[in-house]
Amino acid sequence: MAITSKELQTLARLAKLEFSEEELEKFRGGFEEMISFCDGINSEIEGDTSSIREVDSREIEWEDLREDCVEESLPNEKILSNVQGERGYFAVKRAVK
Amino acid sequence: MSGRIMRLSAMLQSGEISSRELTQSYISRIERLNPTVNAVVHTTFDEALKNADYADRLIREGRATALTGIPMLLKDNICTDGLPTTCCSKILQGFKPYYDATVWQKLRAQGAVLLGKANMDEFAMGSASETSVYGAPRNPVDITRVAGGSSGGSAAAVMADMAVYALGSDTGGSIRQPASFCGVTGLKPTYGAVSRYGLIAYGSSLDQIGPLAASAGDCSIVFKAICGKDERDQTSYYEEKAAAFDVKNLTVGVPEEFFSEGVDDEVKEAIEAAVCLIESAGAKVKRVKIPAFKVALPLYYIISCAEASSNLGRYDGIRYGYRAEDYGDIDDMIVKTRSQGFGEEVKRRIMLGTYVLSSGYFDAYYKKACLLRGRIIREFAEVFSGCDVLFTPTAPTTAFPLGEKRADSTKTYYADVCTVPASIAGLPAISVPCALGKGGLPIGLQIIADRGCDGLALSCADFIERQISVQVKVCREASL
Numbered sequence: 001m002a003i004t005s006k007e008l009q010t011l012a013r014l015a016k017l018e019f020s021e022e023e024l025e026k027f028r029g030g031f032e033e034m035i036s037f038c039d040g041i042n043s044e045i046e047g048d049t050s051s052i053r054e055v056d057s058r059e060i061e062w063e064d065l066r067e068d069c070v071e072e073s074l075p076n077e078k079i080l081s082n083v084q085g086e087r088g089y090f091a092v093k094r095a096v097k
Numbered sequence: 098m099s100g101r102i103m104r105l106s107a108m109l110q111s112g113e114i115s116s117r118e119l120t121q122s123y124i125s126r127i128e129r130l131n132p133t134v135n136a137v138v139h140t141t142f143d144e145a146l147k148n149a150d151y152a153d154r155l156i157r158e159g160r161a162t163a164l165t166g167i168p169m170l171l172k173d174n175i176c177t178d179g180l181p182t183t184c185c186s187k188i189l190q191g192f193k194p195y196y197d198a199t200v201w202q203k204l205r206a207q208g209a210v211l212l213g214k215a216n217m218d219e220f221a222m223g224s225a226s227e228t229s230v231y232g233a234p235r236n237p238v239d240i241t242r243v244a245g246g247s248s249g250g251s252a253a254a255v256m257a258d259m260a261v262y263a264l265g266s267d268t269g270g271s272i273r274q275p276a277s278f279c280g281v282t283g284l285k286p287t288y289g290a291v292s293r294y295g296l297i298a299y300g301s302s303l304d305q306i307g308p309l310a311a312s313a314g315d316c317s318i319v320f321k322a323i324c325g326k327d328e329r330d331q332t333s334y335y336e337e338k339a340a341a342f343d344v345k346n347l348t349v350g351v352p353e354e355f356f357s358e359g360v361d362d363e364v365k366e367a368i369e370a371a372v373c374l375i376e377s378a379g380a381k382v383k384r385v386k387i388p389a390f391k392v393a394l395p396l397y398y399i400i401s402c403a404e405a406s407s408n409l410g411r412y413d414g415i416r417y418g419y420r421a422e423d424y425g426d427i428d429d430m431i432v433k434t435r436s437q438g439f440g441e442e443v444k445r446r447i448m449l450g451t452y453v454l455s456s457g458y459f460d461a462y463y464k465k466a467c468l469l470r471g472r473i474i475r476e477f478a479e480v481f482s483g484c485d486v487l488f489t490p491t492a493p494t495t496a497f498p499l500g501e502k503r504a505d506s507t508k509t510y511y512a513d514v515c516t517v518p519a520s521i522a523g524l525p526a527i528s529v530p531c532a533l534g535k536g537g538l539p540i541g542l543q544i545i546a547d548r549g550c551d552g553l554a555l556s557c558a559d560f561i562e563r564q565i566s567v568q569v570k571v572c573r574e575a576s577l
Contacts, residue, residue, distance in 0.1 A: 008448075015406060015451040016413075016428075017444055018436045027445070030506055034449050037507045040395035041465055066328040078195040082417040090415050095427050 116152040116166030136254035152208035165208035176295035185229035188438030198295020216250025224512035245275030252279040262310035270516025273528035277491035277541025280569030288523030292327030300401035313558035342556035345379035350484030354390035367532035397517040406450025491541030
């Protein structure tokens with residue numbers, strides 16, 4: 001199945017990724033091959049599937065849910081230990097002018 | 098190789114050796130072998146020695162279990178408080194989680210000794226561990242070949258005796274296939290049997306943590322230590338079905354589709370030999386069919402990539418891990434961070450997942466995949482109404498040469514053809530070495546059981562191990 005550069009750029013935007021035109025050309029062949037590979041399932045169920053409900057592997061046992069208790073959260077300094085923080089917040093470049 | 102845990106545990110508890118001494122010997126072994134095998138990507142030797150001292154105290158106080166003082170590894174996608182956990186990806190470089198995964202909490206409480214984190218495919222996406230940002234681990238049986246994936250480091254380390262056992266994770270075969278390639282035993286438990294709290298998510302409806310070890314007996318000890326319900330993972334619910342193992346009352350199903358084109362003759366012959374062996378021991382053998390097998394592989398890639406595209410949405414460079422240096426606004430920062438931080442295969446799978454979930458293609462791919470998943474579950478259920486376990490190959494080939502399939506993703510995907518059906522259906526499955534192929538490369542037998550019958554799969558694997566003594570030889574250590 002042929003995928004246009006425009007379609008790939010739209011997908012990349014949705015996935016929050018970016019590719020240069022050169023990268024995209026390189027990527028396209030492998031991606032089309034993956035789509036053809038996935039087309040393997042399309043031969044199995046023909047026609048409109050809109051009225052069929054998906055089957056999950058396990059019914060959720062709603063009575064089995066844990067109590068909704070408030071617990072102490074992780075310490076602020078621990079959370080910020082992995083990344084740039086400022087005055088107890090995650091710091092990024094100014095977003096609002 | 099058999100019963101390494103019980104043997105070492107007896108030595109520890111009799112005082113013949115201390116956990117500190119045992120740990121130091123494994124540290125030396127990792128220091129000597131890892132430059133060649135590349136199975137361990139983060140060593141935690143200081144932590145290991147602390148764990149060992151705690152274990153020695155538990156032993157002195159008479160509070161030891163079989164796993165107390167035993168050195169082990171965790172796959173690099175299992176969170177450990179204050180210790181590196183990177184999923185072998187640039188995007189998590191330097192990340193040190195602030196909590197422990199439930200499996201590590203349970204093992205640490207028993208006095209397990211953590212030597213480090215095992216190499217893996219980036220975000221567990223691959224079948225040869227070649228997408229790791231740290232480079233691929235090598236197969237200790239033949240260092241020119243892959244260790245399998247995605248838990249390739251865990252399997253290679255166990256084979257090279259750089260750890261007594263290791264935990265891996267299995268989404269579509271990531272424990273079983275590397276176990277098969279490296280000649281060790283690996284169990285993917287029933288979906289829900291082991292808590293995934295603290296396992297970095299890939300495909301949430303498929304992911305499961307399990308052990309890789311030298312024998313089914315060892316896997317059984319580790320599995321019992323980590324299984325059970327955990328309120329922090331709503332999918333965990335385990336209730337084991339009691340099933341006493343008696344080979345004379347056992348019905349073994351052999352699904353013909355697993356022996357289809359693409360599976361090497363030497364692999365088919367090895368599995369058929371194992372089937373004959375269990376039949377001659379008194380088991381009944383039935384030839385069965387799983388017709389939906391033919392769609393299992395594309396179905397698996399649709400569902401796992403769809404889930405991955407959603408799960409990996411959290412990597413934005415704001416809260417942890419890598420952040421791009423030059424960027425404009427926040428959106429640009431997120432896009433640049435992700436584009437620079439993720440490797441090629443991860444990006445390909447995120448893109449595929451985004452594609453199959455996008456409005457124009459949702460019905461054609463994702464929805465159909467979910468419907469077919471139901472069909473596979475039903476077909477397995479029908480088969481298990483007349484069989485106790487299924488015998489199949491674990492992988493269609495033995496370990497292939499490093500780099501051979503790197504350029505061709507879809508060819509690599511075929512390495513999972515025999516393992517994904519059990520993952521899709523949430524069934525327990527174990528890979529146990531059953532023969533050696535050309536070049537002395539190990540061949541794994543996959544034993545699939547019904548949901549909750551992990552114990553039966555383990556007993557069956559133990560039986561096979563006792564009947565077929567496969568002497569997998571590690572490459573001469575001088576060349577390692």
